[in-house]
Amino acid sequence: MASSPVTTCPVAIRIQEDDFDIAREIEVLTGSRTDIGAVVSFSGICRADDDSSKIAALTLEHYPGMAEEEIKRHVDEAVSRWPLNGVTVIHRVGRFMPGQNIVLVLTASQHRRAAFEAAEFLMDYLKTSAPFWKKEESATGTGWVEAQARDDEAAARWTKS
Amino acid sequence: MKVKYFAWVRERVGKAEETIEPPPSVRTVEELIAWLSGQSEAYAYAFEKPKVIRTAIDHAHVKADAAIAGAREIAFFPPMTGG
Secondary structure, rough: OOOOOOOOOOOOEEEEEEOOOOHHHHHHOOOOOOOOEHHHHHHHHOOOEEEEEEEEEEEEEEEOOHHHHHHHHHHHHHHHHHHHEEEEEEEEEEEEEEEEEEEEEEEEOOOOHHHHHHHHHHHHHHHOOOOOOEEEEEEEEEOOOOHHHHHHHHHHHHOOO | OEEEEOHHHHHOOOOOEOOOOOOOOOEEEHHHHHHHHHHHHHHHHHOOOOOOOOEEOOOOOOOOOEEOOOOOOOEOOOOOOOO
């Protein structure tokens, strides 16, 4: 009787002020493994304009402890829903200028579909359920970014009926 | 119990965390919000729209009717905007 191949799914979750190097993170994730056929990389970057106003800078605040745990809960769910061979989530905190990296999600799998879907699932939940908050600075002052209904709708797509 | 506040809830309350001792009659998250709102104008302002406020007990999201008995840390914050 053939046994199913043993796959391991290392998970790395980091919240940090420092920037990340996408190429380096992919290398860490895949290393010398030959069972990975697909890596999807999503980067969230600070934009210069938010619909109407010009953004000068963005400050990211988080709830230390809960942020890591909440991301872990969703990574665990992704690992149980898709055949993944590795997941890396890095979320930066601090003050960012337009063009700077904010978040990185890497998902590795044997085939692309699982990697694409899991990356999208993780980003949808990062936006609506991980305890991070953005404050915008613009020419007209500073203000907290309001949650978008479209982000809740995107996350709701993944709810199992 | 320890209470933490984040983002504009923290700014309106005027502190990031504190230790509180609500009376035993305060049993749920929504009762705690109502009790805090009665403590000062700063809390009343922070919790003026209680339906908007999100709550976590011991690092897990909970609903307004969740019991607070046994909670070590309760956090109040606006809807999240990370990612």
